[in-house]
Amino acid sequence: MRPGDTEAIVSAAQARERRIIDVALDGLTDKAQILDALAQRFDMPRWFGHNWDALYDCLTDLSWLPAKGYVLILTNAAPDTGTASILTDLLTDCCEHWQERSVPFHVFAQTARSADTA
Numbered sequence: 001m002r003p004g005d006t007e008a009i010v011s012a013a014q015a016r017e018r019r020i021i022d023v024a025l026d027g028l029t030d031k032a033q034i035l036d037a038l039a040q041r042f043d044m045p046r047w048f049g050h051n052w053d054a055l056y057d058c059l060t061d062l063s064w065l066p067a068k069g070y071v072l073i074l075t076n077a078a079p080d081t082g083t084a085s086i087l088t089d090l091l092t093d094c095c096e097h098w099q100e101r102s103v104p105f106h107v108f109a110q111t112a113r114s115a116d117t118a
Contacts (some may be wrong), residue, residue: 010073068104070106077109
């Protein structure tokens with residue numbers, strides 16, 4: 001995703017009445033920081049356990065955040081970390097979970113590198 005794409009994504013999501021969750025990951029490379037940022041933006045319930053399994057459980061529930069669909073926009077993500085790879089796999093699994101239930105769940109990511117070259 002290029003920096004200028006965000007407005008078009010938001011506009012399309014709003015037209016389809018999707019809940020938009022934007023998470024700025026500027027400088028966040030460690031698991032705890034990323035989990036905290038996602039927990040805050042998704043307004044995770046108090047039982048959220050601040051680990052990858054708990055993130056998956058929450059993102060495949062979202063009962064406290066009802067919507068016709070979801071659009072997650074990650075900006076300035078660190079592209080080359082082990083954490084990024086785990087998060088990518090987890091979010092892919094979440095997309096598949098919601099797809100099986102016919103609920104739109106889309107993830108768009110802009111890496112820090114793509115922001116620098118755009």
